[in-house]
Amino acid sequence: MFVTATQTAPSTGAVMSHRQILLVIYGLMAGMFLSALDQTVVGTAIRTIGDDLHGLDQQAWVTTAYLITSTIATPIYGKLSDIFGRRPLIIFAISIFVAGSLASSFSTSMLMLAGFRAVQGIGAGGLMSLPLAIMGDMLAPRERAKYQGYFLAVFGVSSVIGPLVGGVLSGAPQILFITGWRWVFLINVPIGAAALLMVLAFLHLPRFGTRSVRIDWWGATAVIATLVPLLLVAEQGRTWGWGSAGSIACYVVGGLGLIGFLIAETLMKDDAIIPLKLFRSRVFSMATILGVLVGFGMFGALLTLPLYLQVVTGLSATASGFATLPMVLGLMIAAITSGQIVSRTGKYRIFPITGTAFTSAGFFFMTTLTIDKPLWYLMIGMFLIGLGLGQLMQTLTLASQNSVQPKDMGVATSASTFFRQIGGTLGTAILLSVLFSSLPGNILTATGDKATLTSAVDAALTPSVADKASNAAIMKQLWNPIVNPIKSQVQAQLDTATTAITSSGASAAQQTVLLEQAAAKANAGVVDGRLTVDYTNATQRRAIVDQVVPGIITQIKQGSGSSTSSTTSATSDTSFLKGADPRLSKPFLTGFNVSAVQIYWVGLAVLLIAFVIALFFKVPPLRQRSALQEQADNEAASKLEVSEANAAAAVGTTAPADTGAVPAGRR
Numbered sequence: 001m002f003v004t005a006t007q008t009a010p011s012t013g014a015v016m017s018h019r020q021i022l023l024v025i026y027g028l029m030a031g032m033f034l035s036a037l038d039q040t041v042v043g044t045a046i047r048t049i050g051d052d053l054h055g056l057d058q059q060a061w062v063t064t065a066y067l068i069t070s071t072i073a074t075p076i077y078g079k080l081s082d083i084f085g086r087r088p089l090i091i092f093a094i095s096i097f098v099a100g101s102l103a104s105s106f107s108t109s110m111l112m113l114a115g116f117r118a119v120q121g122i123g124a125g126g127l128m129s130l131p132l133a134i135m136g137d138m139l140a141p142r143e144r145a146k147y148q149g150y151f152l153a154v155f156g157v158s159s160v161i162g163p164l165v166g167g168v169l170s171g172a173p174q175i176l177f178i179t180g181w182r183w184v185f186l187i188n189v190p191i192g193a194a195a196l197l198m199v200l201a202f203l204h205l206p207r208f209g210t211r212s213v214r215i216d217w218w219g220a221t222a223v224i225a226t227l228v229p230l231l232l233v234a235e236q237g238r239t240w241g242w243g244s245a246g247s248i249a250c251y252v253v254g255g256l257g258l259i260g261f262l263i264a265e266t267l268m269k270d271d272a273i274i275p276l277k278l279f280r281s282r283v284f285s286m287a288t289i290l291g292v293l294v295g296f297g298m299f300g301a302l303l304t305l306p307l308y309l310q311v312v313t314g315l316s317a318t319a320s321g322f323a324t325l326p327m328v329l330g331l332m333i334a335a336i337t338s339g340q341i342v343s344r345t346g347k348y349r350i351f352p353i354t355g356t357a358f359t360s361a362g363f364f365f366m367t368t369l370t371i372d373k374p375l376w377y378l379m380i381g382m383f384l385i386g387l388g389l390g391q392l393m394q395t396l397t398l399a400s401q402n403s404v405q406p407k408d409m410g411v412a413t414s415a416s417t418f419f420r421q422i423g424g425t426l427g428t429a430i431l432l433s434v435l436f437s438s439l440p441g442n443i444l445t446a447t448g449d450k451a452t453l454t455s456a457v458d459a460a461l462t463p464s465v466a467d468k469a470s471n472a473a474i475m476k477q478l479w480n481p482i483v484n485p486i487k488s489q490v491q492a493q494l495d496t497a498t499t500a501i502t503s504s505g506a507s508a509a510q511q512t513v514l515l516e517q518a519a520a521k522a523n524a525g526v527v528d529g530r531l532t533v534d535y536t537n538a539t540q541r542r543a544i545v546d547q548v549v550p551g552i553i554t555q556i557k558q559g560s561g562s563s564t565s566s567t568t569s570a571t572s573d574t575s576f577l578k579g580a581d582p583r584l585s586k587p588f589l590t591g592f593n594v595s596a597v598q599i600y601w602v603g604l605a606v607l608l609i610a611f612v613i614a615l616f617f618k619v620p621p622l623r624q625r626s627a628l629q630e631q632a633d634n635e636a637a638s639k640l641e642v643s644e645a646n647a648a649a650a651v652g653t654t655a656p657a658d659t660g661a662v663p664a665g666r667r
Contacts, residue, residue, distance in 0.1 A: 020202070020204075021138050021139065021147075023198075023201075023202035024134065024138065024202050024203050024205075025135075025147060025150060026198060026202070027195060027198030027199040027201075027202050027203055028090075028130075028131035028134060028135070028151075028199075028203075029131075029150060029151060029154050030191070030194055030195035030198055030199075031090065031093070031094055031127050031130075031131060031195045031199065032127060032128075032131050032151055032154050032155070033154045033157075033158055033191065033195075034094070034097065034127060034188060034191050034192050034195055035097070035123075035124045035127035035128055036154060036155050036158035036162075037158040037161070037162050037165070037188075037191070038097075038101070038120070038124070038188060039162070040158060040162025040163055040166065041162045041163075041165050041166040041169070041184050041187070042062075042117075042166065042184060042185075043162075043163075043166070043306075045166040045167075045169065045170035045181050045184045046062065046063075048170040048171070048180075048181050049062075049110075049113070049170070049181050049184075050110060052179065052181060053107065053108070053109055053110050053113065061110065061111065061114040062110060062113055062114045062117050063117075063235065064114070064231070064232065064235040064236065065114040065115065065117050065118040065121065066117040066118065066120060066121040066124070067121065067231060067235065067425060068118070068121065068227065068228055068231045068232065069118045069119075069120075069121030069122045069124075069125065070121035070122070070124040070125040070128065070421075071121075071125070071227060071231060071418065071421050071422070071425065072125070072223055072224055072227050072228070073121065073122050073123075073124075073125025073126065074125040074126075074128060074129050074414050074417050074418045074421065075223065075273050075274050075411070075414050075415055075418045076125070076220055076223070076273060076414075077089055077093065077125055077126040077129055077130055077410075077414055078129055078130075078133060078273075078410040078411045078412075078413060078414020078415065078417075078418075079216065079272075079273045079274075079410065079411050079414070081130060081133060081410040081414075082407065082408065082409070082410040082411055083215075085205065086130055086133060086134045086137065086203070086205060086410065087199070087203050087204070087205060089126055089130060090126055090127075090130045090131075090134070090199055090203065091196065091199060091200065092123075092126065093122075093123045093124075093125070093126025093127050093130060094123065094126075094127065094192055094195055094196045094199065095123070095192075095196065096119060096120075096122050096123035097120055097122075097123025097124060097127060097188070097192060098123070098188060098189055098192035098193065098196070099119065099123075100116050100117065100118075100119030100120030100121075100122070100123060101120055101185045101186070101188035101189060101192065102185070102186070102188075102189055103116040103119060104116040104117060104120065104185040105178075105182040105183075105185040105186045106182075128417055128421075129413055129414040129417040129418070130410075130414075131151065132148075132151070132397055132401075132413045132416075132417065133409055133410040133413040133414065134203070134205065135147060135148065135151075136401045136409045136412075136413055137205060137406075137409055138205070140622070141342075141398055141401065141402050141622035142342060142343050142346050142622050143343055144398060144401075146339045146340060146342070146343040147339075148335065148339055148394040148397075148398075155331075163306075163320065163322070164322070165184075165187070166184060167316070169181060169183045169184050169187070170184060214268065214271040215271075216264065216265075216268045216271055216272050216273045218260075218264040218267075218268070219261060219264040219265055219268055219272050219273040219274075220273060221260075221264075222257055222258075222260040222261035222263075222264050223257075223261060223273060224257075225253065225254075225256070225257030225260065225261075226254050226257030226258045226260075226261050227254075227257075229249070229250035229251075229253040229254040229257070230250065230251075230254035231425055232250055233246075233247045233250035233251065233254075234425050234426065234428070234429035235425075235428075235429060237250075237429065237433070238429070238432060238433045238436060238437070242433075262276075273411070274411065274415050274418075275408070275411065278403075278404060278408070278411070278412060278415065281403045281404070282618070283399055283400075283402070283403040283617075283618070283619055283620065284399075284400055284403040284404065284412065286613060286616075286617050287396050287399040287400045287403070287416065287617075288400070288415070288416065288419045289613060290352060290356075290392075290396055290610055290613060290614060290617070291396050291400075291416055291419050291420040291423060292419050292420065292422060292423035292426075293423060293606050293607065293609060293610035293613070294355075294356075294359075294389070294392050294393070294396065294420065294423065294607075294610060295419070295420035295421060295422070295423025295424040295426075295427065296423040296424065296426055296427035296430075296603070296606050297359055297363070297389075297427065297603050297606055297607045297610070298389055298393075298420075298424065298427075299423070299424035299425075299427040299428050299431075303427070303428055303431060303432070304431065304435070304596055304599050304600075305320075305324055305327070305382060306320045306324065307435075307596075308369075308378070308592075308593075308596050309323050309324070309378070311577065311589070311592050312371055312589050312592055312593055312596070313375055313378070314577070314578075323375065323378075323379070324382060326379040326380075326382045326383040326386065327382035327383060327385055327386035327389075328386060329383065329386060330382070330383040330384065330385070330386025330387040330388075330389075330390060331386040331387070331389050331390040331393075332386075332390065333386075333387065333390065334355075334358075334386065334387045334388070334389070334390025334391045335390040335391070335393065335394055336390075338351050338390065338391045338394070338395065339394065342395070342398070342622070346621060346622045348395050348398060348399070348619065348622070349617065349618070349619045351391040351392070351395040352391075352392060352395055352396065352399075352614040352617050353611070353614045353615060353617075354388075354391055355388045355389070355390075355391030355392035355395065355614075356388065356392065356607055356608075356610045356611035356614050357388070357611055358384055358385075358387045358388030358391065359384075359385055359387075359388025359389060359392070359607050360388070360604055360607040360608055360611055361384050361388070362381050362382070362383075362384030362385030362386075362387075362388060363381075363385065363600050363601075363603045363604040363607055364600075364604055365380060365381040365384055366378075366381040366385075366596075366597070366600040367597050367600045367601055367604065369381075369593060369596065369597060369600075370593060371586070371589045371590055371593050388607075396416065396420075397413065397416050397417075398622075399617075399619050400412050400413065400415070400416040401413055401416075402619070402620065402622055403620070427603075427606075430602070431599045431602065431603070434595070434598055434599055434602060435595050435596070435598075435599055436595075438594075438595045438598055439591060439592060439595045440591075441591075442590075442591035442592070442594040442595050443587055443588055443590075443591030443592070444556050444591070445556075445591065445594070446586075446587045446588075446590035446591040446594070447556060447587040447591075448553050448556040448557065449587075449590075450549065450553065452586055452587055452590065453549055453552060453553065453587070454545055454546075454549050455583045455586070456479070456583050456584055456586060456587060457479075457482070457483065457486075457545050457548065457549060457552070458541060458542065458545045458583075459581055459583040459584055460475065460479035460480075460482070460483045460584060461483055461486075461487075461535050461541050461544065461545065462535065462536070462541065463535055463536055464536070465581055465583075465584070466479075466483075468581070470578075470579035470580060470581075471579075471580055471581050471584060473576035473578070473580070474576040474577065474580040474581075474584050474585060475584070476576070477576040478576070478584070478587075478588065479584060482552065486544070486548050487533075490533060490544060491532065491533070493522075494522065494524055494530075494531035494532060494533070495530070495531070497518050497522070497531055498515070498518075498529075498530050498531045501514045501515055501518065502529070511529075512526075512529075515529065515531060518531060519531055523539065523540050523543035523544070524540060525537070525540065577589075
C-alpha cells in the first residue's frame with residue numbers, strides 16, 4: 001500500500017553531492033558490466049569450451065548451475081543489504097564473482113566448470129540487483145530514471161562487444177601460453193579488480209537508524225528448496241521429458257518448498273526475505289506480474305534472435321552479436337528518452353503501456369519472417385523490440401521501488417529483479433521446448449514441399465554438388481541417408497534388367513541394341529555393357545528425381561523412412577549448415593524459420609497480456625526525495641521531537657492531562 005510521505009523536518013541538506021553520486025555510479029557500472037559481459041562472452045564461447053573439455057552434451061549444466069545460484073541469491077542479497085548495508089554485500093558479490101571466474105579458468109571438465117560457474121552465480125545475484133538498490137538509495141525517483149539510462153548503456157555495450165570478445169578469445173589457440181577460451185573467465189579478474197577498487201574508494205553510503213532484526217534462515221532454506229528443483233526441471237525438462245519421474249519429483253519438491261516458503265515468510269513478517277506485505281501494494285503486485293511477463297518476452301527475444309541470425313541468416317557468432325545492434329540501439333534510445341521525460345515530468349504511467357505496445361509490435365513483425373527476407377528487414381523487428389524493452393525495464397523497477405518505504409528499498413529491488421529472472425527462466429524453458437520439439441516436424445513439412453524437395457534431391461544427386469567439400473557435412477547429415485538408398489535401388493533395378501538381357505541368349509550385337517533400347521526407356525546409359533545412370537547428365541538425373549520424389553513425400557507424410565530419422569538427428573547440431581548449397585539447406589532453414597515464428601507468436605501472446613494489464617496499471621506520483629534523504633530527514637525529525645520534548649519538560653510547559661491537547665509532534 002502506497003503512503004504519501006509528509007514533511008517531517010526542515011531539510012537536513014543533501015546527503016550526497018552530485019560528484020559523490022557520480023563516483024558511486026561509475027563503480028556500480030563497472031560491477032554491472034562485469035556481470036553483463038560474462039553472460040554474452042560465455043554464451044559465444046561455450047561450444048568451443050565443450051569441445052575442448054569433451055563434454056559438449058553437458059553444456060546445459062554450465063548454464064543451469066549459474067542460473068540457479070544467481071536467481072536464488074538475488075532476493076537474499078536484497079534482504080541482507082537492507083539489514084547490513086549495501087557496501088559489504090556488493091564487495092562480497094564482486095569478490096565471489098571474481099573468485100568463481102578465476103576458478104573456472106582452471107576447469108578440466110564440464111562438470112567442474114559447472115560447479116565453478118555456480119560460485120560465479122552467487123556473486124552475479126548481487127551484481128544484478130544491488131546496483132539498482134543503491135541507485136534507489138541515492139537518487140530521488142524522478143532523478144533515478146535519468147541515471148538508469150547509464151546502466152542500460154552498459155548492458156547495451158556488453159551485449160555488442162561480448163560476442164566479439166568471446167569469439168576472439170575462444171578462437172585463439174593460446175594467449176600468453178594459456179588456452180584461449182580460459183581467458184573468457186580470466187578477463188573478469190582485472191575488470192572485477194577495477195570494479196572492487198572503485199567500490200571500496202567511492203561507495204560510502206550513510207546509515208540512518210538501527211533496528212533489531214531476525215535472519216530469515218527458514219525463508220532462505222525454503223527459497224532454495226523451491227527454486228532448485230523448479231529451475232532444474234525448467235532447464236532440463238526437455239531432455240528428461242516433462243512427464244518423467246525426475247521431472248515429477250522436481251514438481252513435488254518445488255511445490256512443497258513453495259508452501260514452506262509462504263509459511264516461513266508469513267511468520268517472519270517484516271524480517272522475511274521477501275515480505276508478503278509488499279504484495280498488499282497493488283502497484284508492487286502489478287509491477288511484479290508485468291516483470292514476469294516482460295522477462296518472458298525479453299529472454300525470448302534474446303534467446304532466439306542470435307540463433308536465427310546464425311542458423312537462417314548464416315552469420316557467425318561474432319557477426320550475429322553485432323547484428324543485434326538495432327535492438328540494443330532501440331533499447332538505449334527508449335531508456336534514455338523515457339528517463340529524461342520521467343525526470344522532467346515525474347510521470348511514468350504511460351511507459352508500461354507504450355513499452356508493451358512496442359514490444360508486441362516487434363514480436364508481431366517477427367512473425368512475418370521468411371528465409372528470403374534480407375537482414376535489414378529482421379533489424380526493423382529487433383529495433384521495435386528494443387524500443388519496447390527500453391521503456392519497460394527501468395519503469396517497472398522504478399514503480400516497485402516507489403511503492404515501498406525506504407527501509408525496504410533493497411528487498412523491493414531484488415524482488416523485482418528476482419521475478420523478472422523467474423519470467424526469463426520460464427520463457428527460456430518454454431520457448432526452447434517449443435523450438436526444439438516443433439523443429440523436426442517443421443523440417444519434415446518443409447522437406448515434403450514438392451518444389452523444395454525436387455530441387456534439393458536434384459542437387460544431392462549432382463556429383464559436383466555432392467562431392468563439394470563445403471557440402472560434405474550436410475550430405476552426411478541429411479541427404480546421404482536419402483539419396484544413397486535411391487542410387488542403390490535404381491542401380492539394382494538396372495542390374496536386373498542388364499542380367500535379363502545378357503542371359504537371354506541373344507547375340508552380342510542384339511544385346512547391344514537391347515541395352516540401348518532399355519537405357520532409352522529407363523533414361524539411363526550403357527557403360528561397359530551395363531545399364532547405369534550418369535548423374536552428371538541433367539536429363540537422366542531429373543528423370544530419377546521425378547520418379548523418386550513422390551515416394552519420399554509419401555514416406556514423410558507417413559512419418560517413416562530415412563528422411564525422418566536423418567532430420568530428427570540433425571536438430572542436435574547445426575554446424576553442417578555452414579557453407580552448404582542453399583538448395584540442400586533450404587528445407588532445414590524453412591523448418592527452423594517456421595519454429596522461430598511459432599516462438600514469436602507465443603511471445604506476442606504473452607506481451608499482449610502484459611499490454612492489457614498495463615492499461616490498468618495505476619501508479620502513485622514519484623517521491624521527490626531519495627531514500628537516503630528521507631531517512632536522514634526522518635532521523636532529524638525524530639531527534640527534533642526528542643529535543644523539543646526534553647526542553648518542554650525542563651521548563652514545565654507540558655499540557656495538563658485533562659485538556660485533551662495532543663503534544664506537538666510530526667508524522
